[in-house]
Each structure stands twice: as C-alpha cells, then as structure tokens.
Amino acid sequence: MILNKETIKNKLKTKLIGKDFHLFDSVTSTFDASDTLPVSNGTVVCAKEQTCGRGRLGRDWVSQIGGIYFSLILSPQKYAENLQIYTAICAIAVQRAISEYVPCFIKWPNDIVSQNGKKLCGILTKSKFCEGKTPYINVGIGINANNSVSSSALPYASSVKECANREIDENALLCDVLFEIEKCIEFGDAKKITDEFSKVCITVGRMVKILSPDGESIRGKCISIDADGSAIIEKDDKSLMKVNSGEVSVRGIYGEDYV
Ligand code: BTN
Numbered sequence: 213m214i215l216n217k218e219t220i221k222n223k224l225k226t227k228l229i230g231k232d233f234h235l236f237d238s239v240t241s242t243f244d245a246s247d248t249l250p251v252s253n254g255t256v257v258c259a260k261e262q263t264c265g266r267g268r269l270g271r272d273w274v275s276q277i278g279g280i281y282f283s284l285i286l287s288p289q290k291y292a293e294n295l296q297i298y299t300a301i302c303a304i305a306v307q308r309a310i311s312e313y314v315p316c317f318i319k320w321p322n323d324i325v326s327q328n329g330k331k332l333c334g335i336l337t338k339s340k341f342c343e344g345k346t347p348y349i350n351v352g353i354g355i356n357a358n359n360s361v362s363s364s365a366l367p368y369a370s371s372v373k374e375c376a377n378r379e380i381d382e383n384a385l386l387c388d389v390l391f392e393i394e395k396c397i398e399f400g401d402a403k404k405i406t407d408e409f410s411k412v413c414i415t416v417g418r419m420v421k422i423l424s425p426d427g428e429s430i431r432g433k434c435i436s437i438d439a440d441g442s443a444i445i446e447k448d449d450k451s452l453m454k455v456n457s458g459e460v461s462v463r464g465i466y467g468e469d470y471v
Pocket of ligand 1: 240241242243262265266281333335351352
C-alpha cells in the first residue's frame with residue numbers, strides 16, 4: 213500500500229515524532245525538502261520517490277516508488293553530548309520494525325541487512341548547528357520496502373517485499389519505525405542502546421576490512437561497539453583500535469576476499 217498522509221496520521225501511535233508530518237510525491241532529496249520547511253523537534257519529511265537521493269560516502273541512494281524515504285528532525289535534550297547515538301537508535305528502531313516481516317540485522321555502522329546480508333535500509337545523519345539555536349540533527353532513512361531493487365545494478369541490496377515474499381504495508385512499517393524510535397529515545401539509556409545494537413549487529417565477531425577515504429585499509433576483527441557508536445577492532449597484531457563510523461566503508465560480511 214502506497215504512502216498516504218491520512219492513513220499515517222490515523223495509524224501513528226507516537227506522542228511527538230511524526231506529528232508534524234510532510235509527505236511529497238517526489239523530491240530531489242528529503243534533505244533538500246526539509247531545508248525549505250519550518251521544522252522542529254520530531255518533524256518528519258517523507259517522499260514517495262527521490263530523484264537525487266543521497267547515501268553515505270558521497271554515493272547516490274536509488275529511491276524509486278515503493279520505498280520509504282524520510283528525514284527525521286531531532287533537536288535532542290537527551291544525549292546532547294553524544295548525538296551519534298541517535299543514528300544507533302534509528303538503526304535499532306528500523307531493525308525492530310522490519311523484524312516483524314523478515315529476520316534482519318544491523319551492519320555497522322548503520323545499515324539494516326537481511327539474513328543473507330543484503331541491504332534493506334540505509335541511514336545518513338547530518339548535524340545542523342545554527343548560531344544561537346539549539347543544534348539539531350537530520351536523520352535520513354531510506355527503506356527498501358516494496359520498491360524493486362535490481363540485482364544487477366545493486367547486487368548487495370534487496371527489499372523487505374522480496375525477502376518476505378509479499379507486499380508490505382508501507383504506512384504501517386513507517387509508523388512502526390517512528391514509534392520504535394520514540395520508545396527507544398524515551399526508555400533507552402546509553403548502555404541499553406549499545407547492548408541491543410551489539411546484539412543485533414552482524415559485524416561484531418567478524419573479520420572486517422575498514423577502508424578510509426584516503427585509501428588506507430585496516431584489517432581486523434570487530435570485537436564490540438562502543439557507547440559512542442564506534443567499532444572496536446582487534447588488529448592482526450592484537451592491538452585494539454577504535455573506528456568512528458563517519459568516513460569508512462566496511463567489507464567482510466559478504467565473504468569477499470578482503471585480504
Ligand atoms: C546509505 O548510504 O546507506 C545511507 C542512505 C540514506 C538514504 C536516505 S533516504 C532519505 C534521506 N534522503 C536522502 O537523500 N538520503 C537519505
């Protein structure tokens with residue numbers, strides 16, 4: 213069922229998140245659309261398709277009809293010193309919500325992947341600091357719900373529909389994600405969030421290759437996720453290294469040759 217503002221309004225069980233809700237048929241990116249609106253804490257700017265969807269590391273995010281693409285504005289009082297935690301919260305919330313349809317996991321730093329490691333959702337967070345105003349973050353979430361994901365163009369991607377073998381109610385899935393985000397912010401504490409993240413994170417316990425933008429690559433085993441969302445990597449010489457999610461890409465969970 214295609215996204216519909218009235219249906220979402222009726223289904224939404226949150227107190228704040230998504231109460232200010234904007235739905236567009238088509239935008240370049242929900243990041244652009246939210247920049248043109250008077251947003252506040254909890255505003256959701258959603259689109260049925262994006263013509264210039266943006267992904268991590270400067271990549272495009274293919275955003276055809278049938279997927280769920282939204283920006284969530286958060287101007288947090290809680291964890292103000294550790295804003296990265298909101299990306300983790302959103303990853304946990306999406307993982308919980310998609311799990312109602314198909315088994316799925318978090319791939320560090322913040323992808324949601326299916327049992328066979330195919331990407332079902334990506335998250336990209338931008339921070340906004342305007343002088344004299346409370347800083348806010350814009351969490352961009354793209355979920356491959358019912359959109360067809362071409363296996364030749366995107367071999368490591370799939371959709372919830374494809375994995376569940378049935379059409380997904382996009383409105384219900386979006387409302388569940390927003391509800392889980394709100395629950396997680398309200399009831400979680402930093403330790404609970406990190407624990408749940410680590411439990412469902414497919415990267416923990418695996419050999420990975422971390423690629424930095426300047427071409428440097430580090431090989432090691434991811435042994436845990438830290439409270440600030442960084443991955444702790446045990447290198448081949450057994451020394452430990454903390455890797456921040458910002459600018460790296462992770463290889464290894466697909467069984468590629470990463471040596
Ligand atoms: C990734 O590369 O994994 C992050 C993808 C983030 C996609 C979402 S869709 C909504 C928001 N608007 C965008 O242009 N990108 C994010």
